[in-house]
Amino acid sequence: MKNHRQAFQQDNKNRGRLLISCPDQPGIVAAVSQFLANHQANIIESSQYSTNPEGGDFFIRIEFECPDIESKKPLLQEEFWKIAQSFSMEWTLSFVHDLRKAAIFVSKELHCLRELLLEWENGDLMMDIPLVISNHPDAKDFVESFGIPFVHIPANKNNRQEAEQQQLKLLEEYNIDIIILARYMQILTPTFVKAYSEKIINIHHSFLPAFVGANPYARAFERGVKIIGATSHYVTNDLDEGPIIEQDIKRVNHRDQVEDLKKNGRIIERSVLVRAVKWHIDDRIIVYDNKTIIF
Amino acid sequence: MKNHRQAFQQDNKNRGRLLISCPDQPGIVAAVSQFLANHQANIIESSQYSTNPEGGDFFIRIEFECPDIESKKPLLQEEFWKIAQSFSMEWTLSFVHDLRKAAIFVSKELHCLRELLLEWENGDLMMDIPLVISNHPDAKDFVESFGIPFVHIPANKNNRQEAEQQQLKLLEEYNIDIIILARYMQILTPTFVKAYSEKIINIHHSFLPAFVGANPYARAFERGVKIIGATSHYVTNDLDEGPIIEQDIKRVNHRDQVEDLKKNGRIIERSVLVRAVKWHIDDRIIVYDNKTIIF
Amino acid sequence: MKNHRQAFQQDNKNRGRLLISCPDQPGIVAAVSQFLANHQANIIESSQYSTNPEGGDFFIRIEFECPDIESKKPLLQEEFWKIAQSFSMEWTLSFVHDLRKAAIFVSKELHCLRELLLEWENGDLMMDIPLVISNHPDAKDFVESFGIPFVHIPANKNNRQEAEQQQLKLLEEYNIDIIILARYMQILTPTFVKAYSEKIINIHHSFLPAFVGANPYARAFERGVKIIGATSHYVTNDLDEGPIIEQDIKRVNHRDQVEDLKKNGRIIERSVLVRAVKWHIDDRIIVYDNKTIIF
Amino acid sequence: MKNHRQAFQQDNKNRGRLLISCPDQPGIVAAVSQFLANHQANIIESSQYSTNPEGGDFFIRIEFECPDIESKKPLLQEEFWKIAQSFSMEWTLSFVHDLRKAAIFVSKELHCLRELLLEWENGDLMMDIPLVISNHPDAKDFVESFGIPFVHIPANKNNRQEAEQQQLKLLEEYNIDIIILARYMQILTPTFVKAYSEKIINIHHSFLPAFVGANPYARAFERGVKIIGATSHYVTNDLDEGPIIEQDIKRVNHRDQVEDLKKNGRIIERSVLVRAVKWHIDDRIIVYDNKTIIF
The missing domain is CATH 3.30.70.260 (ACT domain)
Structure with a gap:
């Protein structure tokens, strides 16, 4: 690297x-x-x-x-x-030689984190990754094998404020320019979002605006869609309503159960998120009117 | 033909x-x-x-x-x-040699009708088309150039019942097996839908369940999506909630205005509808639990 | 229009x-x-x-x-x-208000011609179409129904030069800026190609450089490919070797016979050709080093 | 796992x-x-x-x-x-409970190997992987971190036979059912191919039959294609001519240099290879007439 x-x-x-x-x-x-x-x-x-x-x-x-x-x-x-x-x-x-500093937030699903770190190691994502923060310990070994500090900050509905204060302190300490939510399953408070406006990139596991919110694959299965999707967007205070950066899709069929949708979805989630991050660090994105212009 | x-x-x-x-x-x-x-x-x-x-x-x-x-x-x-x-x-x-009898319903947008008739003339849609019904006269010449009777039945919110009675009479007279709504912009009553249960195929100009209802392209533009879609489904009494048969998508970008989304959308609407009709007349579809199994 | x-x-x-x-x-x-x-x-x-x-x-x-x-x-x-x-x-x-003048050349397969004329009639291809030339009479009625002159010039291996002289005379007479080969199944001589260098757009029914030359679908079937394609390119004197403008593909499977590949192929051929023509008349293409830059 | x-x-x-x-x-x-x-x-x-x-x-x-x-x-x-x-x-x-035993062969490009092992660890590739063989030492640490034995057998044009004898001995010893060439850059001898007929799956970094042989991305760049591809196929003694199992593609444009084609190509190579392997171990493939039937 x-x-x-x-x-x-x-x-x-x-x-x-x-x-x-x-x-x-x-x-x-x-x-x-x-x-x-x-x-x-x-x-x-x-x-x-x-x-x-x-x-x-x-x-x-x-x-x-x-x-x-x-x-x-x-x-x-x-x-x-x-x-x-x-x-x-x-x-x-x-x-261009001043690389962006990205912090990756992750929970238990590691496929997006893995893709980011592997692309980064390949030299295909030109940024620094000073730290990875998670509300679960699962990713520790993988992250540290890249020589990147891993910080476990348990976070849930009840301790949101304290957890965010710890996170914000670290982000400041490491001069973080961009926060990547790589399937981080916690909602951020308006204070946090405001501090990093247009600098937090999320991956949502549906083709927005379909299936806003929780359990999109289960709901996609219920509805019987023939195509599933993933959407990367900047985070705003309206859940899953921020400016869309990139989307992609994959065909599914009647044989695919919820588990299959999840497996297929992982493949697009990770590549959509990587593209969005790449465009952000290449200064290709302008946010305008809650939409993105991608140059 | x-x-x-x-x-x-x-x-x-x-x-x-x-x-x-x-x-x-x-x-x-x-x-x-x-x-x-x-x-x-x-x-x-x-x-x-x-x-x-x-x-x-x-x-x-x-x-x-x-x-x-x-x-x-x-x-x-x-x-x-x-x-x-x-x-x-x-x-x-x-x-297989007993061809299905399809009636096509259309309003003012003719791209889906055109695709159906051209595919039919090519021999790629093996069915009979005994009549086309429209609430506008626009398609008359085109339809009749294929030797197919065109019936203009003005229909709108106010005369829905009378219009449907005329339609039902014709459908019965021609022994119609399947009704194709090729961008027919009228809502059907429960009576009508019940008479042709799982036999009415609609094309909706969005990637369902995103943008149910009117003006999907304007709303897709407003949301800033990067991909638009079209969905073919069987008609039920819940608007745009019937079993999905087929969907397809097309990439768009920030340069595309509502008009461009419409133009791009037409290309997928027509092919999605043709595929859905083809699978129906080839007996490839089983409806199950408000979803479709496509063999 | x-x-x-x-x-x-x-x-x-x-x-x-x-x-x-x-x-x-x-x-x-x-x-x-x-x-x-x-x-x-x-x-x-x-x-x-x-x-x-x-x-x-x-x-x-x-x-x-x-x-x-x-x-x-x-x-x-x-x-x-x-x-x-x-x-x-x-x-x-x-x-931009000076519209390009396009001549369409066609043989017996009419799907690309149809798409061009329908898109043109919709207002989605902003150009003039002063004439359509064919070596077969099949397209006459369809072309004339748009008010466009149709000229039948029988052309084959043996009368290539005389046929081209007639064609060139017409092209000059109508001040043609661009020639669209919409599945025109004759090879053009170097003299003809030179007269309209970088102004003749062809659609080849394969994913070039796979299956250069005749019968690409039969050869694709023979090879057992899982994806077929179509390629639009500027015509040069090296058969199917001119600068590629646009390509697209469609999945096929083991059930698809040569006839099915042809049917599926028509859907991509026509849209690929229309996109290439659109980019050309929108001045989006620069040819460089036998490749195209598409802005 | x-x-x-x-x-x-x-x-x-x-x-x-x-x-x-x-x-x-x-x-x-x-x-x-x-x-x-x-x-x-x-x-x-x-x-x-x-x-x-x-x-x-x-x-x-x-x-x-x-x-x-x-x-x-x-x-x-x-x-x-x-x-x-x-x-x-x-x-x-x-x-189904008798899992296949796969040996993975790899050289210096590790993206396909990584994808295989991560999918395997996720439980998305249900097989045993008793060993990985490489003609370079690069993959050692990564492979061993999964608890899989890694064997370095230097192989090149000059020692092909000796190298293959070592390999064949190991394959027999471990009762290998399927060999996955995950960007293994050595040609196999007819003896080796015969011993594992229809059991060696290769990934070729082009959309076959375009760009058979070496350096497909450089040649794709040279030709100015607008779409690149990857092809997974069973290995036969005709280079890149074996039965095609799966193909996929990705759009590129005039800005993409050879290096960019390679980067984009890696994304499809790895997913195409994983799908092919999955279908093989799920007994979904029948080879017929140098083609594949995929159920």
């Missing part, structure tokens, strides 16, 4: 990304691209979306290569701030 | 199908297969499903080739009746 | 598109976006791809809204020419 | 399966089902396929529940032998 990471950071030592939302008007791309050209930055990839050319909103993701970006960071931030002001932009400028 | 049909009927002049449900117990297959062997019938295709070997239910679909089946029809029916009695079977024995 | 078209042209009367390829270097986007800003054009959608930031190639598609574009057309062309020179660009500037 | 296995064996202690191929004729199902009824066996699942009712071949898979099957094993085998004789059947009668 270390080798993958170092090679990636070396390959991307001059790579930056801009993610911008603002009211649409002529001249935005010209201003941004002129700014980049002025700093000898070459645009490598760019995607844009406008809700409506007149009076709508404008969104862009730009990935660029800029020589000696390390030394120019403060300057770039400062100068872009002026452009951002004049176009009323919400924006982030990130540097 | 006539040539396709005649060739098909000739090819299948000795072909029969048994569709059976009953409480499971040892010896069912032996009894049925012995019965067929006694009549020199050769089993061509057979699929079986049991919910539970002890105290569960048993389902089977058997397709067989039986020399001189035409002359043996009454005998087969009569003799099978005895076996059916002894195992408490619900059953149908059908003869 | 006329209403769809007029509404579309009205909605897009100020809409333009730039499609650019050139050696990559810093400042390209800045120059192009400054040019558009100078003409009060607002960029609505933009996608970019670079093969390699250093010494690689750069590709961009920009869709923009420019007030009074009609009166500015010559000016835009002329001024952009200067930018294009300085960056060694290959480029096209197109105006 | 042990708990899963014991529970499975207990649940299936009376479960048997018949897999039969023979020339088609009337009366086969009657004879087989009568035989089962005579032994108080209840047919739980049954699927049948005939290539042609007249002069064709007949295939059936029957799963049944038979009280005290353990004590009846020799009797069932002996009595069925008589029926088999009279219909010229090829057949296997297997008992």
